[in-house]
Structures are given as C-alpha cells and as structure tokens.
Amino acid sequence: MASIIKVQDVQNSSGDNIINESSNTITIGASGDNIIIPSGATITNNGTSVGLGGENTPSFFAYKSSNQSISEASWVKATFDIEDFDTDSAFASSRFTVPSDKAGKYYFQSSIRGTADSGTMEYIIIRFYKNGSGLYTPNQLQTALNQLGNSHIFAAVILDLSVGDYVETYVQIGGNNPNIGGGATSGASFFGGYKLIGA
Numbered sequence: 001m002a003s004i005i006k007v008q009d010v011q012n013s014s015g016d017n018i019i020n021e022s023s024n025t026i027t028i029g030a031s032g033d034n035i036i037i038p039s040g041a042t043i044t045n046n047g048t049s050v051g052l053g054g055e056n057t058p059s060f061f062a063y064k065s066s067n068q069s070i071s072e073a074s075w076v077k078a079t080f081d082i083e084d085f086d087t088d089s090a091f092a093s094s095r096f097t098v099p100s101d102k103a104g105k106y107y108f109q110s111s112i113r114g115t116a117d118s119g120t121m122e123y124i125i126i127r128f129y130k131n132g133s134g135l136y137t138p139n140q141l142q143t144a145l146n147q148l149g150n151s152h153i154f155a156a157v158i159l160d161l162s163v164g165d166y167v168e169t170y171v172q173i174g175g176n177n178p179n180i181g182g183g184a185t186s187g188a189s190f191f192g193g194y195k196l197i198g199a
Contacts, residue, residue: 059193104195115181
C-alpha cells in the first residue's frame with residue numbers, strides 16, 4: 001500500500017520554505033539555493049515551459065539613419081545611430097561590448113551599402129574589429145571598371161569573447177567621395193549580433 005504525506009510547506013533547518021504550494025503554484029527552493037539534478041536523472045516536460053533553457057542574449061541590432069562620408073581607400077569605423085533593440089545595453093558608440101558574466105561565443109553580422117560619386121566605386125570591403133584591431137575581412141566586392149554603382153555587401157563572423165571585449169564594423173571603399181549608405185528603408189547599413197547557446 002502506497003504511503004501519502006500531505007503538507008503545504010517543506011522547510012529547511014533555517015525555516016525557509018524549500019517546497020511550497022500556493023494557488024496551484026509550486027515553488028521549489030529558497031532564494032540563493034542551487035537546485036541540482038544529479039547525473040543520470042531525466043527531466044521530462046509535458047507542459048508549457050516558461051523561463052527554461054538558454055537565451056541568445058545579449059543581443060542587439062542597429063542601423064544607420066543617414067549617409068556617412070568617409071575617406072577613400074582607408075579603414076573607417078561604420079557608425080550606427082538607431083537601435084532596434086539592445087537587450088543588455090551593451091551597444092553604444094557603434095560598438096558592442098561584452099557585459100559582466102556574458103563571456104562566450106558570439107555571432108555578428110553587418111551589411112554595408114557603399115556609394116561613390118558618379119558611380120565610380122571600384123571596391124567595398126567589410127572588416128570586423130576586436131578591441132580596436134582588425135580581425136577578419138569576411139567579404140570584399142570589387143571590379144576593375146569602377147562600375148559597382150550603389151552596392152550592398154554582407155559579412156558575418158563568430159568570435160570567442162571575454163568580458164570587456166568589444167566589436168565594431170569597419171569599411172573601406174575605393175571611389176570618388178565614398179559614402180556608407182543610411183536610411184530607414186533599403187538604403188540602410190546595419191550591425192547586429194547575439195550570444196550563442198551551447199557553443
């Protein structure tokens with residue numbers, strides 16, 4: 001015959017509730033407790049999960065609202081002045097900085113719209129910078145005939161970052177009076193990223 005124990009609260013030796021039921025809500029553990037599922041145990045969820053599992057945060061997405069005039073054939077930091085979202089307030093001054101306790105692998109992406117006077121753009125390059133130094137040149141678009149006109153270029157990278165590391169997008173354009181394109185529609189250049197789960 002099965003035994004049944006009926007209680008409303010289970011407390012630890014300090015008098016804190018470690019199991020409590022109230023209004024059909026069961027609370028396990030007290031503030032500051034670590035709840036450990038031992039090796040070999042399995043948790044099966046047949047209901048709805050809220051707040052369980054990992055989250056791809058910090059995450060952010062920002063874009064340019066207007067054109068940015070840059071020097072020809074020079075590496076120039078792209079500025080992004082409009083934020084769609086920034087979960088951890090980690091994006092500022094057109095750079096993402098890893099917050100405290102958020103070290104890990106991050107995915108970053110950037111799209112740049114390049115222009116030059118009279119359709120003279122010869123090439124456009126994106127490079128991700130970490131802590132002020134160029135890391136990767138994941139994409140370059142070039143023609144020897146100066147006929148790129150107005151072109152978009154996209155790049156993405158995964159970086160292993162420590163707390164305090166920061167990442168920026170730099171651009172180099174060959175052509176007369178080049179610009180990094182901005183605007184709220186198809187002319188916008190953007191920069192975004194998020195922390196990976198399980199990497």
